Amino acid sequence: MEEEPLTEGARPRAEASGGGGTEPCPGCGALVPTVDGPTHRYLGASPGCWAAFGRVLAREYSDPAFLAVHGLTVDTYAVQHPGTPSPQTIHSAGVHLVALHLVLERGRSVADAARFRQRAVERIRDRFEWLEPPASLGALTVLDVEGAADADEHAARVRAWARAAWEAWSPHHDTVRGWAARL
Numbered sequence: 001m002e003e004e005p006l007t008e009g010a011r012p013r014a015e016a017s018g019g020g021g022t023e024p025c026p027g028c029g030a031l032v033p034t035v036d037g038p039t040h041r042y043l044g045a046s047p048g049c050w051a052a053f054g055r056v057l058a059r060e061y062s063d064p065a066f067l068a069v070h071g072l073t074v075d076t077y078a079v080q081h082p083g084t085p086s087p088q089t090i091h092s093a094g095v096h097l098v099a100l101h102l103v104l105e106r107g108r109s110v111a112d113a114a115r116f117r118q119r120a121v122e123r124i125r126d127r128f129e130w131l132e133p134p135a136s137l138g139a140l141t142v143l144d145v146e147g148a149a150d151a152d153e154h155a156a157r158v159r160a161w162a163r164a165a166w167e168a169w170s171p172h173h174d175t176v177r178g179w180a181a182r183l
């Protein structure tokens with residue numbers, strides 16, 4: 001079913017329409033500009049953070065070299081914005097945590113992440129349950145990914161971000177590994 005729901009509506013915004021202040025994103029905690037704008041319909045992201053994610057996606061879509069780590073970008077953003085308990089957020093966190101586990105701990109290719117996610121949807125989605133998000137979801141955020149000089153640096157930043165987010169979820173690693181074992 002939904003392959004990459006996170007990319008819906010994420011677009012770079014040229015103009016910020018807020019009052020120039022900043023606010024912490026309720027998901028990842030990044031201090032982002034207070035702006036009026038769209039955000040994801042169920043992930044817990046502020047408009048300013050969602051706009052930053054949109055800029056990162058735009059750069060990945062603009063250059064195949066940047067696109068190489070796209071799967072990891074999507075998985076990491078999702079697990080840093082778990083939202084509140086609902087069938088959709090439970091499903092999202094489950095699928096994206098399983099994908100992070102497979103890439104970061106099992107050495108699977110980022111290029112295969114979309115396939116893992118699809119398989120998770122087909123085979124283990126009924127096992128997913130709400131995992132209480134840790135107080136901190138990692139020291140790095142999407143803001144730390146922006147501005148890489150080239151594709152290699154971008155990939156390194158995305159991998160560091162992904163590792164920070166995955167480590168933050170360590171109280172639930174065993175649960176996620178158990179789900180992945182059934183793929």
Ligand SMILES: [Zn+2]
Pocket residue numbers: 025026027028029030045046049050081
């Ligand atoms: Zn955020």
